[in-house]
Structure formats: C-alpha cells, structure tokens
Amino acid sequence: MDSARADILAAESHLQAHGWIGRHNESFRHLPPPDLPTWQGQPATDAACDAPPLAGTGWTLLPMGQTPAHGVDARWLDALDPAQRAELFAGLPPPGEGGDAAPFAWAHRALCRQGLRLRVQGTPGKAPGEQDTVWLQLRHQPRAQAEAPLLVLDVDEGVRCMLIESHEHDPAVCAHGLTQNLHVHIRLARGARLQHLRVAAPGPQDRRAHVVHATLAADAHYAQALVATGGSYHLQRCVVQLQGAGAEARHAGLLLAGAQAIDHHIFSRLDAPRTTSQVEALALASGSARAVANAYTRIAAGSDDASVRQRLSGIALDGQPRMVLRPHLEILHDQVQAVHGATWGALPADALFYARQRGLDETTARALIIDGMARAVLERCLIDADGTRLLTEWLDSGWLHQAIARHLTLKEPAHG
Structure with a gap:
C-alpha cells in the first residue's frame, strides 16, 4: 500500500473512531464548522475547477517589485507520489498533536494532494x-472544489x-462554491525575522479553514497581519509557539465579516524567558453576520520577564450582527507582564460628526474612519521600516479601500 493511501485510511479510521469536532468543543462553541463530509472531498464535489491552464491555480511564487529573491529554495510536491509525499510532510507534527483542532489536521492529511x-x-x-x-509574494488559487493545500516555510x-x-476566489477562474482546508507550517531559526501579510478573501458560498x-x-521575530473577509464558513486559526529566549510574535487580525461569518483564533504559547506576544483583532460586521475573535495565551513556568498584550x-x-470577543490568559509564572481587554460598539459618533462638518457625506465619512482604524491595526503589527514598506505596497493596490466600500454598501434588514 502506498503512503498516501495509508494516510487516507489512517485519517478516516481516526475520524470515524473519534468523530468530528464535538458539540461542546470550546474553540468552536460559537461558530461550529460544517460537518465532516464537507472536508473529505466526496466524489460529487471533488470536480476540478473550470480553470484554464495558464490561470495560475495552486501556489504561485513571485518576487516583489525589483528586489531579487536570493537564497529561496522552492519545491512544488505531489502528495500522491510516495517519495514526494514523504518530503512534503517531513519534520511536521503528526495530526494528533493538533489539540482541539486535531480533526482539521486529520481531514487535511487525508485530502492533501499538493503542497509547497x-x-x-x-x-x-x-x-x-x-x-x-x-x-516574496505568494498566491494561491483553488484547484478543486474540495482541497487541502499545504505550505511549509523555513527561514x-x-x-x-x-x-x-x-488567497482570493476569482469567479472567472472557478465559479463553484469551494471547500478549502489549508495548513501552513512556519519555522523560524535563531534570530530569523518574518513579516507576514496574509489576505484571505473567500467567495460568498465558500467554506474555508486556514x-x-x-x-x-x-531571538526570532514573527509578525502576521491578517486581512480576512467573511464567507459561508471561514476559520482563521494561528498557533504560535515561542520556544526560544527573546522570541517575539505580533499578530493583527482585520476581520471584514460583511453580512457573513468569520471565526478567528490566535493561540500563543510562551515557553521561554523574555518572550513577547501581542495580539490585536478588529472585527467589522453588518446585518446578521457572525464574527468571533478568540485569543488565548499561555505563559509557561520559567518564562521570566515574559510580556503579553491582547x-x-x-x-x-x-x-444586528453577532460578535463574540474572547481574550484569555493562562499564567503559570509570576515574573511576567500581561494585559488583555475587549470592547465592542458602533463607530464613534464624534468622529462621524467632525467628518460630516468638513463637507463629507455619511458614506464617505464612514469609509474614511473605518479605513483609518483598519490601517492603524495593521501598522501596529508591521512596525519596522521593512514592514511599513510591505504594508504600503499592498495598500497602494487599493484592495482594502475597495473591500471597505463593499462593506458599506451591504444592506440587510435588521431582525427584531
């Protein structure tokens, strides 16, 4: 039996024995994912997208601007080939170590067909x-109606x-509603620094779990600025392990739920002295949207001078959108600094008033205020000179401005 088939059978056996995500699973209590068959790639839904050969489906790696990308080793691997599958999953934790999201890992291992x-x-x-x-610039276009792509990045x-x-769903490339269970593994060596801007924009009928x-x-530094829009089901889950002294992680989530659903989890584990974790999320929702921002940080014993902010x-x-904001700290050491908080409400009335006093109509004023708040969240994550340039180049594309404009045109009757 080949390794791919063995992994599929092992995953199916585990999922049948232990079931899909339990009803009382704390992480998914407020926004439970679709049932298991959705993520298994059943024959009825596993048809290829109507993508032309040059549409760039799968992973596409591009340099940014005129900057040469020296020292980048890239391997596109076929998970159905035994040798390539072994290389693709080499050194990665087994699915059983996925904690309360382990079923997503098992389902991913069974469905994975390609990776980078x-x-x-x-x-x-x-x-x-x-x-x-x-x-670097990395783009992924869907290849099938149900897929489980993989990315492994070592710095x-x-x-x-x-x-x-x-990750954007282009209807011109694939007109179907998509199911995507993406896993990304990032490993930073001593003193490595990664500024990571992630954009995830599913289609209205898509179901995605990243x-x-x-x-x-x-002494490694990792900053992830996430911009995500809502979908039929959209999970963004990040688990950061600070294993070495002096490691620092910053995470910002800009959640543009629209009138749909988005579930954002960020779990940070500080396991060494002088480690730092900063987590910030801003959820914008309309109509009957459902938006969840769930931040959990664990400071292990022996983590002297650790610092946490949520x-x-x-x-x-x-x-009348439903929004759930859940900061949580687990502190197992005394010599630390930790702050957390959650707030929700409407746009500040005084800011709207002053904007209108300057001759702006209400829609333009609201867009201007939201744009400023969104940029501030991302800027607080990507704080050094290179991070500022990274963010500026992306903002210059106009993507965020257009997404906010779409948000403000959403009109749905309020439900009593």
Whole structure:
C-alpha cells in the first residue's frame, strides 16, 4: 500500500473512531464548522475547477517589485507520489498533536494532494545580522472544489523575510462554491525575522479553514497581519509557539465579516524567558453576520520577564450582527507582564460628526474612519521600516479601500 493511501485510511479510521469536532468543543462553541463530509472531498464535489491552464491555480511564487529573491529554495510536491509525499510532510507534527483542532489536521492529511516547501536561506559569506532582506509574494488559487493545500516555510538563522500571502476566489477562474482546508507550517531559526501579510478573501458560498502553525527559536521575530473577509464558513486559526529566549510574535487580525461569518483564533504559547506576544483583532460586521475573535495565551513556568498584550475590538456597522470577543490568559509564572481587554460598539459618533462638518457625506465619512482604524491595526503589527514598506505596497493596490466600500454598501434588514 502506498503512503498516501495509508494516510487516507489512517485519517478516516481516526475520524470515524473519534468523530468530528464535538458539540461542546470550546474553540468552536460559537461558530461550529460544517460537518465532516464537507472536508473529505466526496466524489460529487471533488470536480476540478473550470480553470484554464495558464490561470495560475495552486501556489504561485513571485518576487516583489525589483528586489531579487536570493537564497529561496522552492519545491512544488505531489502528495500522491510516495517519495514526494514523504518530503512534503517531513519534520511536521503528526495530526494528533493538533489539540482541539486535531480533526482539521486529520481531514487535511487525508485530502492533501499538493503542497509547497519554501526555504529562505542566508547570503553566503554574510553574518546572520548582515543578511539581505528577502521579499516574496505568494498566491494561491483553488484547484478543486474540495482541497487541502499545504505550505511549509523555513527561514534560516538571521535571515529577514517579507512575505505577502494571498488567497482570493476569482469567479472567472472557478465559479463553484469551494471547500478549502489549508495548513501552513512556519519555522523560524535563531534570530530569523518574518513579516507576514496574509489576505484571505473567500467567495460568498465558500467554506474555508486556514490553520497556521508557527514555531520561533531564540531571538526570532514573527509578525502576521491578517486581512480576512467573511464567507459561508471561514476559520482563521494561528498557533504560535515561542520556544526560544527573546522570541517575539505580533499578530493583527482585520476581520471584514460583511453580512457573513468569520471565526478567528490566535493561540500563543510562551515557553521561554523574555518572550513577547501581542495580539490585536478588529472585527467589522453588518446585518446578521457572525464574527468571533478568540485569543488565548499561555505563559509557561520559567518564562521570566515574559510580556503579553491582547486587544480585541468589534464594531457593528449596520443591522444586528453577532460578535463574540474572547481574550484569555493562562499564567503559570509570576515574573511576567500581561494585559488583555475587549470592547465592542458602533463607530464613534464624534468622529462621524467632525467628518460630516468638513463637507463629507455619511458614506464617505464612514469609509474614511473605518479605513483609518483598519490601517492603524495593521501598522501596529508591521512596525519596522521593512514592514511599513510591505504594508504600503499592498495598500497602494487599493484592495482594502475597495473591500471597505463593499462593506458599506451591504444592506440587510435588521431582525427584531
């Protein structure tokens, strides 16, 4: 029996024995995912998308601007080939270590058909602190109605990397509603730095689960700025493990739920001294949308001078959306600093008043205020010079401005 078939049978056996996500699972209590068959790629839904050969389906890796991408080793791997499958999953934790989201890992292992392994290496002859910054753009277009793509990214010691990763459903490439169970594994070596801008924009009928695992060695820095729109079901889950002393992780989630659903989880585990974790989320919702922002941070024993900050915010733009903001701290050590908080409400009335006093109509004023709040969340995550440039180049594309404009045109009757 080939390894792919063995993994499929093992996953199916595990899921049949233990079931899909339990009804009382705390992480998915407020926004439970669709049933297991949705994520298994049944023959009736596993048809290929109507994508032309040059549409760029799957992973596409591009350099950013005029900056050469030195030292990038990229391998596109076929998970149905035994040798390539072994290379694709080499060194990754088994599905059973997925915690309360383990069923997504088992379902992913069974359905995975393709993946990309990236290694960003240092420039030969340069010390770790003198490495050139590597700029990359990574895009993924769906290949099938039900799929489980995989990305593994390793950043070598002392290397700085700027990455834009985008997932957008282009109806011209694939007109079907899609199911996608994506897993990303990021591993930063000692002193490595990764500024990571993720854009996830599913179609209205799409069901997506993106699970990101990041591990940081000593003095590694990871900043992830996530911009995500709502869908029929949309889960964004990030698990960050700060394993080395002096490691730092920042995470910002800009959740544009619209009138649909989005579930955002960020789990941080501080396992070493002088580690730092900052989590911020801003959820914007309208109509009868459902938006969840769930932040959990665990500070292990022995984590001297660890620092944690959680800030979750929700704004109802129209109608009666349901928003759940859940900050949570588990502190197993005394010598730490930890702050968390959650707030929700409407757009600030005074800001709207002053904007209208300057001759702006209400829609333009609301868009201007929302744009400023959204940019501020992302800027607080990508704070250094390279991160600012990364964010500026993306903002210049006009994507965020257009997404906010679409948000403000959503009109749904309020439900009593």
